[in-house]
Amino acid sequence: MVTATRLLLITLTLGFIPVFLVFIAPEGPLMQVAGSIVILLLVSLNLFTGRSRISVSSSKTQIVVEEEMNFGDIELPPPILSEESTSEIRDSKIRRSRGRKAAEEPPEMELPLPFPNPNTVSMEEGSPLPDIPDEDVEGLAKIHVAKSDPExxxxxxxxxxxxxxxxxxxxxxxxxxxxxxxxxxxxxxxxxxxxxxxxxxEDLSTITKIPGHGLAVMYEPEDPDPSIPQGISYFRIDDHRILKIRVSLDVPDTSRTSWQEESGQDSQAPIPPLPLPPDMEMPPPLPELPPPVSTDD
Incomplete structure (x- = not known):
């Protein structure tokens, strides 16, 4: 049976379709899309709403009828009584639970006697070995026992x-x-x-040249040699004093003087004659030169 809510949804769906065709369709694409969405929403509500069908399940109770077992006139055999006592049965179960007895060990076979080594026999029969003193020999291996001490x-x-x-x-x-x-x-x-x-x-040399600069200029040295070119440096001692240092630029050339001294000593010393070869004799002395010819003759 259709419910009132479902009937209302069906009526709205059927009534909205002509309204859409008459009033909304001529308005434009945007209104058409909106009207189509509303129609689809109403149709989906009609399809997916409503009361679900109730499944009637018929439960049948199964009646179990217990039938009595009638064995008739059957005689049961007499009970079998064990000849062992309860303690013996318990001990046997304990032995079975602990495991089987260890198999008997096979009898040990006698090993054959080893044959004597001929080298040992000859050494025993020969002269006794000399005693080797216990000395530390370089390259001899020693026994070392490795120990692991936790400390x-x-x-x-x-x-x-x-x-x-x-x-x-x-x-x-x-x-x-x-x-x-x-x-x-x-x-x-x-x-x-x-x-x-x-x-x-600041340019101290320019400042000191300005008259009335108000600075005390201290010269070092006080009496320089004016015939020697000098280099001048200015140092500011404080706000009121300036030190003017003049350094002589005439540096003596010690290497040149030493060379001149050595050359002077060499020029004063006589030049020794050149050595002659051993096979050559001394040349004869030069003849006397004739007297010069005067212009009067």
Missing amino acids: LMAEAEVDRYLEQQRARRSVFRERLQRERRSEMSHRKAEEARKWADLEDG
Whole structure:
């Protein structure tokens, strides 16, 4: 039987279709899409709503009828009584649960006597071997028994850990010292840069040439030699004093003077005659030259 809600949905669906065709279809595509969605919604509500069908399950009770078993006149055999007592039965069960008895060991076979080694016989019959003193021989293998001592292993582990910590500490110390040196060098460079900027920012030679500059100029040395070229440097001591240093540019050439001295000593010394070969005799002396011819003759 159709319910009132389902009947209302069917009526709305059937009534909305002509309304859609008459009023909504001429409006445009957007209104047509909206009307189509409404129609589909109503149709889906009609299809997927309503009361579900109740399935009637007929449960039949099964009646079990127990039939009495009638064996008739059957005589049961007499019970079988065991001759063993209860304790013996228990002991036998314990033996079976523990397992079978160990199989008898096979009889040991007698080993044949070993044949005598001819080398050993000859050594026994010969002269006795000399006694070898127990001395440490280089290259001789010795017996070493390896032992595992927990205390030694723990101490070795502790020593290894301490070595690792020392290595890490040394690495950290070197890194810290490197960073400190780098920071100190940066600070010194910054301070030197400030002083250089301050000194380069003022021309002391020009300032001292201005009359009435108001600065006390100190000379070093006070009485220089005017015949020698000099280099002049200015240093500011404070806000009111300036130091003027004059340095002589006439540097003696020690290498040249030493060479001149050596050449002078060589020129004063007589030149020795050239050595002659051993097979050659001394040449004869040169003849006397004739007197010069005068213009009067």
